[in-house]
Structures are given as C-alpha cells and as structure tokens.
Amino acid sequence: MAGIREIAEMTGLSVATVSHVINNTRQVSKRSRELVEKAIEETGYKPNRAARMLRTQQSKTMAMIIPRVRPGMSTNVFFMDVLSGAKDYLQTKGYNMIVSTYTEEEGEGTDELRDLEVLKQQWVDGILIVPNKKKQTLFADVMESGIPFVVIDRLVTDIPSPCVCSDNVSAAHKAVKLLYDSGKRRIGYIGGSPDSFTGHDRYQGYCDGLAACGLMLDETIVSLSQKHTVRSGSEGAEQLLEHQADAIFVANDVKAVGVLKALNQRGVKVPEDVGVIGFDDYEWMEISSPPLTTIRQSPYLMGQEGARLLLRRIEDPNCTERIVLETEIVRRRSHGKGE
Amino acid sequence: MAGIREIAEMTGLSVATVSHVINNTRQVSKRSRELVEKAIEETGYKPNRAARMLRTQQSKTMAMIIPRVRPGMSTNVFFMDVLSGAKDYLQTKGYNMIVSTYTEEEGEGTDELRDLEVLKQQWVDGILIVPNKKKQTLFADVMESGIPFVVIDRLVTDIPSPCVCSDNVSAAHKAVKLLYDSGKRRIGYIGGSPDSFTGHDRYQGYCDGLAACGLMLDETIVSLSQKHTVRSGSEGAEQLLEHQADAIFVANDVKAVGVLKALNQRGVKVPEDVGVIGFDDYEWMEISSPPLTTIRQSPYLMGQEGARLLLRRIEDPNCTERIVLETEIVRRRSHGKGE
DNA sequence: TTGTATGCGTTATCAC
DNA sequence: GTGATAACGCATACAA
Numbered sequence: 001m002a003g004i005r006e007i008a009e010m011t012g013l014s015v016a017t018v019s020h021v022i023n024n025t026r027q028v029s030k031r032s033r034e035l036v037e038k039a040i041e042e043t044g045y046k047p048n049r050a051a052r053m054l055r056t057q058q059s060k061t062m063a064m065i066i067p068r069v070r071p072g073m074s075t076n077v078f079f080m081d082v083l084s085g086a087k088d089y090l091q092t093k094g095y096n097m098i099v100s101t102y103t104e105e106e107g108e109g110t111d112e113l114r115d116l117e118v119l120k121q122q123w124v125d126g127i128l129i130v131p132n133k134k135k136q137t138l139f140a141d142v143m144e145s146g147i148p149f150v151v152i153d154r155l156v157t158d159i160p161s162p163c164v165c166s167d168n169v170s171a172a173h174k175a176v177k178l179l180y181d182s183g184k185r186r187i188g189y190i191g192g193s194p195d196s197f198t199g200h201d202r203y204q205g206y207c208d209g210l211a212a213c214g215l216m217l218d219e220t221i222v223s224l225s226q227k228h229t230v231r232s233g234s235e236g237a238e239q240l241l242e243h244q245a246d247a248i249f250v251a252n253d254v255k256a257v258g259v260l261k262a263l264n265q266r267g268v269k270v271p272e273d274v275g276v277i278g279f280d281d282y283e284w285m286e287i288s289s290p291p292l293t294t295i296r297q298s299p300y301l302m303g304q305e306g307a308r309l310l311l312r313r314i315e316d317p318n319c320t321e322r323i324v325l326e327t328e329i330v331r332r333r334s335h336g337k338g339e
Numbered sequence: 340m341a342g343i344r345e346i347a348e349m350t351g352l353s354v355a356t357v358s359h360v361i362n363n364t365r366q367v368s369k370r371s372r373e374l375v376e377k378a379i380e381e382t383g384y385k386p387n388r389a390a391r392m393l394r395t396q397q398s399k400t401m402a403m404i405i406p407r408v409r410p411g412m413s414t415n416v417f418f419m420d421v422l423s424g425a426k427d428y429l430q431t432k433g434y435n436m437i438v439s440t441y442t443e444e445e446g447e448g449t450d451e452l453r454d455l456e457v458l459k460q461q462w463v464d465g466i467l468i469v470p471n472k473k474k475q476t477l478f479a480d481v482m483e484s485g486i487p488f489v490v491i492d493r494l495v496t497d498i499p500s501p502c503v504c505s506d507n508v509s510a511a512h513k514a515v516k517l518l519y520d521s522g523k524r525r526i527g528y529i530g531g532s533p534d535s536f537t538g539h540d541r542y543q544g545y546c547d548g549l550a551a552c553g554l555m556l557d558e559t560i561v562s563l564s565q566k567h568t569v570r571s572g573s574e575g576a577e578q579l580l581e582h583q584a585d586a587i588f589v590a591n592d593v594k595a596v597g598v599l600k601a602l603n604q605r606g607v608k609v610p611e612d613v614g615v616i617g618f619d620d621y622e623w624m625e626i627s628s629p630p631l632t633t634i635r636q637s638p639y640l641m642g643q644e645g646a647r648l649l650l651r652r653i654e655d656p657n658c659t660e661r662i663v664l665e666t667e668i669v670r671r672r673s674h675g676k677g678e
Numbered sequence: 679t680t681g682t683a684t685g686c687g688t689t690a691t692c693a694c
Numbered sequence: 695g696t697g698a699t700a701a702c703g704c705a706t707a708c709a710a
Contacts, residue, residue: 003687013698019689020476027696051687053389054702068423080419084407084440096457098435101423116434121385181561198343248622264628289603344704353681358705368679390703393686682707687702694697 002043005054011035022047036210038139061096062310063119064152065142067102067135076228078299079130082152084175085303086128093275093311098124103132103333121146126310128152133195150261150309152302154197155324162309164323166297167208168198171327172205172279173212175249175277178212178329182336184247184275187223190236190259191251192228199224202251221245233258241268247275247336253282260288260334271336277329291332297326340380349382361386384391385545400435401649402458403467403491403628404481406474406604407440416569416621417638420471421491424642426465432650437463443473459484465649467491467642472534487656489648491641493536495664501648503662505636507537510666511544512551514588514634517589517668519552521675523586523614527560528596529575531567538563541590541618560584572597580607586614592633599627599673610675616668630671637664639674 004022010017013032018281020026020037039045043103051058062085066079086095098118104173118129118139127149131139142149143159151163179187189206192199210217211321233255237306240248241262250256260270268274270290278294305323313319343361347354352371359365360375392398403425405418426436429599437457455477458466466488468476481488490502518526529539529546542563544673549556553569559582562575572594579587579599590597595617598610609629617633644662652658670678 004689005687015688016697016699017695020696025689027695032695046456048393048687049460049462050392050691051702054387054686054704055395055690056689057702059389059527077416077419080416087438087440096437096439099426101426117385121388123388175681176694214425287683289600291487340703343705344703354682354704355683355706356679359680361707371679390686391705394703395703396686442693493698616692626701679710682708682709684705686704689702691708692698692701694695 001048002044003048006043007036007039007045009146010039010134013240016051024154024211029253039206046187058125059096059123060094061124062090062126062128063124064097064099064130065138066101066130066152067104067132068143077282078297080164081299082130082306082321085300085305086307087303089307090311093123093150102132102135102138104132105247114209116145119147124316126150128306128310130154131197133197138172139316148310148313150306152306155201155322157322160318160320162313162319162321162323164302164305164309164325166327167324168201169205169208169329171279171295171329172202172249172251173209173278174327174329176209177211178293178331178335178338179247179277180209180215180274180338181277182247182271183213183339186221186245187215187247187249188223188240188243188244189249189251189273190223190225190233190240190255193224193226198228200250203277206249206251212246218243228240228252228254230261231256234262237262238266241266245274247277249277251279253278253280253292257288260292264289270321272310275336276334278334288334290334293332293335294330296328296330298327301325340387341384342387343384343536345382346375346378346384349378359544369389375575386543397464398435398462399463400463401429401467401646402437402463403436403469404477405438405440406443406471407471416651417619417636418492420638421469421642421645424639424644426642428643428646429650431632433644434464441471441477443471455480465489465653467580467645467649469493470536471489472536474480485539486651487649488649489652491645494661496661498658499659501658501660501662503607503641503648503664505666506663507540508544508547508664510634510636511541511588511590512548512617512620513666513668516669517632517674518586518614518616519548519554519677520555521586521610521614523675523678524554525557525584526554526558526577526586526588527562527582527583528586528588528590529562529564529579529594530588532563532565535565538590544549545590557582563676567591567593568601569593569597573601576601577605580605580613584613586616588616590618592617592619592631594634595631596627596656599631603628609673614624614674615673615677617673626671629673632671632674633669635669636668637666640664 004018008018019038021028127147130152153165155165156163194200194203219324221240223239225232229331237259250259278292343354343357347357355481359377360367360372365534367672466486492504494504495502533539533542536654564571591597602609617631
C-alpha cells in the first residue's frame with residue numbers, strides 16, 4: 001500500500017506538504033496541489049486510518065446504542081430504520097459506525113459492558129443512544145464518559161444534550177381526537193408501561209386528548225403492560241370489551257395486532273362496534289382486517305437528524321438542539337368514518 | 340490515558356515484558372506477570388487499538404455486507420437476526436463489527452462503493468457477505484480484495500470459500516410433502532425469481548417434492564415474481580386459484596401474508612379448500628388467520644456459525660467448510676390436517 | 679527470563 | 695510557501 005511518503009517522493013515534495021494538501025490545512029501553491037492530486041490519482045493512495053487515528057486521537061467512528069428485548073434476538077425494526085438513517089448520513093461525512101445493543105432486562109448479558117470499554121478507549125468520536133429507564137446505569141456511563149452523544153427517541157430536558165424524537169404526546173392526542181370525531185365516546189387505551197419514555201408520553205397524549213374532547217378518564221378501559229406482545233394486546237382488548245369500550249387507541253402496532261385478533265375472534269365489528277388506531281405503521285399492518293389506521297413515525301429521518309445533531313454537538317459542545325418530529329396519522333379503515 | 344509505558348515504569352519492568360504479558364506472547368516469570376496484572380488493574384489500562392492496529396496491520400474489525408431493497412430503507416429482519424448472531428459471537432472474540440448495506444437494484448446508490456474503499460484500506464480483517472445475483476460486481480470486488488470472507492445464506496460450490504446457509508431445498512421438499520400428506524393434490528408454488536439464490540433452491544425443492552409425491556409439475560399453478568411484497572402474494576394466489584390449486588407453498592412469509600389476504604377476501608377456506616405453507620416464520624405471523632404453518636430458519640445461529648467460520652478461515656486460508664443448517668417446519672393450522 | 683530500540687503512517691510543531 | 699522531524703502507543707527483532 002502506498003503511503004504518504006511515496007507520494008512525497010514521487011512529487012519531489014515533502015510529506016508535510018502532501019499531508020497538507022490532503023487535509024486542506026494550510027496554503028499550498030497551485031502547482032504543488034496539482035502534483036499531489038495527480039500522484040494520488042495514479043497510485044490510488046488512501047490515507048491509513050489507523051495512523052491518522054493514532055495521531056489525532058479520533059477514530060472517525062460513531063457508535064449507536066440501541067435496546068433489544070433479550071439476548072439472542074435482534075432489535076425491533078423501528079430502530080433498524082433509525083440506524084439506517086444515521087448510518088447513511090454519517091457515511092456521507094466520512095464516518096464509520098458501529099452498533100451496540102443492550103438487553104432491556106436487568107442482569108442478563110454482560111455484553112454491553114464490553115462495548116462500553118471500547119467506547120471509552122477513545123474509539124468512538126460520538127454516540128447515538130436510545131436510553132431505557134430500566135438501564136439507567138448504561139446511560140450514566142455514557143454521560144460520564146465524556147464522549148459527545150445525542151439521545152434518540154426520547155425527549156430529554158433535564159440534561160443539556162441534543163435529542164431527537166417523535167411528538168408522541170400530540171400523536172396520541174390526534175388519535176383520540178380522530179376516534180372522537182368518528183363518534184366514539186368510550187375511548188380506551190392499551191399501551192406500554194408508563195415508566196418507559198414513549199409509554200409515558202403516549203399515555204399522556206391520550207389523557208390530553210380525552211380532556212380536549214370533554215371525556216373523562218376511565219381506568220377500567222385502560223390497559224398498561226410492559227410486554228410488547230401480540231398476546232398482551234389481545235388480553236387488553238378483552239378487558240376493555242368487558243367495560244364497554246367503543247374505541248381503542250393502541251400505542252404500539254404489535255399490540256394492535258393482538259387487539260384486532262381478539263376483536264375478530266369475538267365477532268366484534270371494526271370499526272362499527274369498536275374503532276381502533278395503532279402506532280408505528282409497520283409494513284405488515286397492511287394485512288390486518290380491517291386495514292389499520294395508525295400513527296406513522298419517521299424512523300429513517302430520526303436517524304439522519306440524530307446523526308446531524310451529533311456532528312454539530314462535536315463541533316459545538318454547547319449545542320443542545322432538540323428536535324421533535326411530527327407524526328402522521330394514516331387513515332385506513334379501523335378508526336371509523338372520522339376525517 | 341495510561342499507556343504501556345506507564346505500566347512499565349510502575350512495575351519497574353520494560354515495555355516489552357509488559358506487552359508480552361498482555362498478549363501472552365512469550366514466557367514471563369510469574370512475578371512479572373502478577374506485577375503487570377496488578378498495575379493494569381489499578382490503572383484501568385486498556386491497550387490503544389489504533390496503535391495496535393498500525394503496528395499489526397489488522398483492525399480486529401469485521402464487516403458484514405447485506406442487501407436492502409432500496410436506499411433509505413433498512414434491511415429485512417432475517418438479516419438483522421443473522422447480524423446479531425455474528426456480532427454477538429465476534430464480540431466474545433474481541434472483534435468489532437461494521438455493517439454495510441447495498442441496494443439490490445442496479446445503479447441506485449453509489450453508497451456501497453465507499454464502504455468497499457474502507458475495506459480495502461486493510462481496515463477489516465474479514466467479511467461476512469450475503470451476495471446477490473444482481474450485484475455480482477460487489478461480490479467480485481470482495482473476492483478480489485484478498486480479504487478473507489465467508490458467504491452467508493447462499494450455498495457456494497464454485498469457489499473455495501466457506502459458507503453457511505439453510506437447507507432451502509429440503510425445506511421446500513418437506514413443505515410439499517406435508518401438503519400432500521394433508522390430502523392436497525394440486526400443490527402450487529409462489530416464490531421469488533429463480534435466479535436469486537434462495538429462490539432457485541426453494542423452487543428446486545418444490546419440484547423435488549412434487550416428484551417424490553408422484554405429482555406432475557403444472558406451471559399454471561406456479562407464480563414467480565421478484566417482488567417481495569404482500570401484493571405480489573395476493574396476485575399470485577389469484578392466479579393459482581383460477582387454475583384450481585388446492586394448496587400453495589409460498590417461499591416467503593411476506594408473500595404468504597398476501598396469499599392469505601386474497602384467500603380470505605374471496606371466502607376461500609384455509610386449510611379446507613386451500614392449504615398454505617409459508618417460509619420464514621416472522622414473529623408477526625401469529626396474527627394470520629388461520630395461523631400459518633411455515634418453515635422456520637435459524638438466522639441467529641447462521642450468523643454465529645458464519646462468524647465462527649470466518650475466524651477459522653483467517654487462521655487457515657484453506658478452510659472451505661460449508662455449513663447447511665436444518666430448517667424446522669412449524670405446524671400450525673394453515674397446512675391442513677397432515678402430520 | 680528480560681530489556682533496548684526501531685518503525686508502523688500520519689499530523690503537527692518548528693524552523694526556514 | 696515549504697521542509698525536517700518529533701511524537702502518537704504499541705509490537706517485535708535483536709541483544710543480553
């Protein structure tokens with residue numbers, strides 16, 4: 001592999017000059033520049049990242065840390081899309097990316113620790129992290145590491161860090177409103193534990209929405225469960241049915257699948273008897289019967305924006321820009337006739 | 340950050356000795372070893388990867404190259420699971436991993452080129468690649484790069500490389516057999532283009548299965564389409580229905596979703612009128628009605644084995660071990676009553 | 679069993 | 695505008 005030295009010899013210039021034209025780091029005569037560029041072209045020279053890294057103490061590599069439900073399983077598709085967005089963006093800026101997952105359940109894999117070691121070895125220049133309330137120590141470690149980071153998919157206000165997330169509150173609010181406009185008056189809620197970030201916000205939006213519609217919160221038609229499973233959706237639906245819900249806002253499409261399943265099995269007509277709105281718009285929701293009305297987020301964009309913010313944060317350590325992405329409500333059939 | 344030098348001073352030993360105990364690379368007195376280990380413990384010393392890399396010319400980083408349908412979208416869940424398996428395994432061996440995606444459609448993103456540059460800069464010690472017939476140049480570049488690689492999810496026999504894949508042929512064969520045992524006699528096929536690797540093998544297995552059951556291949560109940568979409572599944576189903584198929588083996592669960600959708604809409608009873616078997620067992624297939632009988636692969640294991648093979652290949656450049664993973668047929672309801 | 683010294687390919691600090 | 699040259703932190707050939 002050709003090195004900077006060869007180029008210097010070829011051109012009759014010094015390594016210093018060569019380095020400087022490569023990095024645009026000081027004035028260079030036009031002639032020298034052209035000479036060097038030509039030589040680089042001919043030799044196919046590429047700077048050695050390891051050497052550069054050793055010298056500059058930065059790796060041109062970012063890390064993304066995302067949760068997965070349990071070891072031996074991959075993370076959910078939503079985060080994969082976020083990842084793609086971030087990766088694509090960073091690539092255009094000359095950065096690599098490594099991805100690290102952690103398990104939500106406590107005490108499980110000790111895997112994540114090893115990754116953090118890597119980060120601490122000045123390997124990564126920045127971190128995109130999706131924190132989790134159950135794994136606070138990881139987040140604490142990241143904060144303490146001194147490595148620039150931005151928080152993804154959670155709105156943080158208590159620490160001066162940039163973040164990007166969806167507007168979960170208003171999304172849920174909109175959903176309730178739409179159900180109301182479809183004539184529903186006993187609008188129930190099925191969602192995740194409110195002490196998860198998104199779970200909290202969506203529940204909040206649900207409550208706001210009820211209030212805005214002049215409806216009372218009735219806890220008998222609210223089902224909160226940590227499990228992101230089809231089954232828990234079905235169970236929730238059965239509970240709500242017993243208490244005469246005529247609409248259900250499900251804060252998660254996996255659960256929405258369970259809800260529809262339960263409803264169909266019992267012969268409940270959707271949306272006539274019970275309106276349903278989901279959250280996430282996974283591709284495969286097409287198949288549901290009836291087609292599910294759901295909230296669509298922009299995971300790819302979220303990744304891009306997160307990456308952009310991270311780069312900014314590195315340049316300006318005081319940057320605390322917070323981006324809240326709008327959601328879109330995809331009207332199919334399950335919500336009813338409301339516009 | 341403490342360096343090897345500090346440790347040498349602390350212990351009164353030379354850097355050489357310290358280095359050697361760290362790498363177990365030559366005999367060291369027990370006393371020295373303990374001294375060094377203690378010092379490392381105290382200081383929290385971690386070797387600097389950049390320096391090590393520069394010195395040894397290897398990065399302790401692997402790459403995984405996987406397809407995605409189009410730019411701006413993430414790859415499918417199957418490969419994400421493969422990725423997790425590989426990553427977890429490599430992590431235990433002290434390797435990092437970077438993942439690179441390429442788009443299947445020709446001429447789209449030029450993204451992948453940039454990643455290949457990186458690989459060629461002696462960055463990665465090895466590559467896990469999921470090749471694609473439509474993107475032969477990429478694969479050719481990888482082969483030519485001289486970097487050790489193993490092929491994932493495709494059985495290669497024409498080149499002396501290790502690979503790991505599922506036994507697609509026998510999986511399809513088994514599916515046909517099961518449909519036959521359920522009393523079906525006009526067993527159709529809906530799958531991907533036979534000039535994709537897996538598409539070819541699954542179609543092959545379908546034909547084998549028919550033959551083994553004494554059934555004739557009837558092309559009017561075969562639908563081949565490149566598109567991995569729900570819609571293409573529905574279209575295929577309609578075609579097959581017109582030609583009196585009484586069973587359908589669908590070589591892909593996304594399409595299976597479309598098939599069920601079409602069948603349900605037309606009031607065709609599954610499995611009584613038409614038996615259906617899918618391929619992949621995505622988690623969300625639970626929701627289908629009726630529950631889908633499908634072929635389950637082991638993506639996570641595939642990733643692990645691929646990583647293991649890669650490590651072996653690096654040690655022994657002549658290693659050409661080929662692993663074919665068994666599949667499991669998950670009997671739910673859609674196939675009929677066969678055992 | 680241990681130590682000394684060199685170089686991996688860059689960037690950056692001087693001096694010119 | 696340009697050129698020597700010293701680090702960056704480690705692994706290793708060679709000496710002892």
